[in-house]
Amino acid sequence: MRIGELARRAGVSPRALRYYEQQGLISARRSSNGYREYGEADLRLVSEIRSLLAVGFTLDDARPFVACLRAGHDSGGSCPESVAVYRRKLAEIDDEIRTLLIRRAEVAAQFTTACPGCVLRKAGES
Amino acid sequence: MRIGELARRAGVSPRALRYYEQQGLISARRSSNGYREYGEADLRLVSEIRSLLAVGFTLDDARPFVACLRAGHDSGGSCPESVAVYRRKLAEIDDEIRTLLIRRAEVAAQFTTACPGCVLRKAGES
DNA sequence: CTTGACCTTGACGTTGGTGTCAAGGTCTAT
DNA sequence: ATAGACCTTGACACCAACGTCAAGGTCAAG
Numbered sequence: 001m002r003i004g005e006l007a008r009r010a011g012v013s014p015r016a017l018r019y020y021e022q023q024g025l026i027s028a029r030r031s032s033n034g035y036r037e038y039g040e041a042d043l044r045l046v047s048e049i050r051s052l053l054a055v056g057f058t059l060d061d062a063r064p065f066v067a068c069l070r071a072g073h074d075s076g077g078s079c080p081e082s083v084a085v086y087r088r089k090l091a092e093i094d095d096e097i098r099t100l101l102i103r104r105a106e107v108a109a110q111f112t113t114a115c116p117g118c119v120l121r122k123a124g125e126s
Numbered sequence: 127m128r129i130g131e132l133a134r135r136a137g138v139s140p141r142a143l144r145y146y147e148q149q150g151l152i153s154a155r156r157s158s159n160g161y162r163e164y165g166e167a168d169l170r171l172v173s174e175i176r177s178l179l180a181v182g183f184t185l186d187d188a189r190p191f192v193a194c195l196r197a198g199h200d201s202g203g204s205c206p207e208s209v210a211v212y213r214r215k216l217a218e219i220d221d222e223i224r225t226l227l228i229r230r231a232e233v234a235a236q237f238t239t240a241c242p243g244c245v246l247r248k249a250g251e252s
Numbered sequence: 253c254t255t256g257a258c259c260t261t262g263a264c265g266t267t268g269g270t271g272t273c274a275a276g277g278t279c280t281a282t
Numbered sequence: 283a284t285a286g287a288c289c290t291t292g293a294c295a296c297c298a299a300c301g302t303c304a305a306g307g308t309c310a311a312g
Contacts, residue, residue, distance in 0.1 A: 004288065014289085015270060023269095033278055035289055055232045058268075077240025086237045086244075093230045097223060104219045106181045111212045114203025118212075130258065140259085145300060159308055161259055184298075 003028075006038045010046040017046065023059050025049060025066050045069055048076045056093070061085050129154075132164045136172040143172065149185050151175060151192050171195055174202045182219070187211050 065076035154162035191202035
């Protein structure tokens, strides 16, 4: 299939697919007229990439998963490198959550300090 | 005082101060040689901006706070517009926290689906 | 007079994952 | 032959808050 069909089937833009290729995540053989030609396995790769991006992974994070699938594993996340990325990502998310909780408290503190009493009243009164 | 001194006292770079000016947050009169000249009130404004940026506000968010101080209020957060920003920011942070919690769960779910058993073992085993 | 610390404006680089032209080649159907 | 649906590469735009040069003006001290 050509890039347009893969894009439709995977729910991405052709532009995105070219970008993934440029980043070395996917590849395509070329037909005689220069068009990219993809197989079913590529749809699989792109789907994996998409589901990872959807949960906040970067394309760089997705690399080991793609490699894992290409290596013949039936799951992109079953290789040691992917597992390492999973663990790192979970740690990163936990970190961000902690940071946000702290920040929320800091903002609330600044708020009450700057305008004691404002916090409990509705907007517009003060 | 000139830009360098204000920068040192506020703990920012001269570049940042010029940027704040370009964004309309602060202003400076010019001495005869073209140098920016600041007063103590400006240090106050910059400090306000900094403490807001430090907790994740954008420069745009900081605008009402600066305006509030310029209007003579002793706290940048005591004006209705600032209060509205505080509320909006708290809501945004809460949203981000919720999003991250959901994402954490999704990643963990993908992880266990992709590699059941990996989660509990140490890295490198599989 | 010259060093050197300060100041000026202007403009490009950073980060990620595309969107969106531009300018053109290819192929199918009518 | 021509419309139009597809493809190609290349390159700028985006968002935020600056960092970092470039190329030059200003001023006090030695």
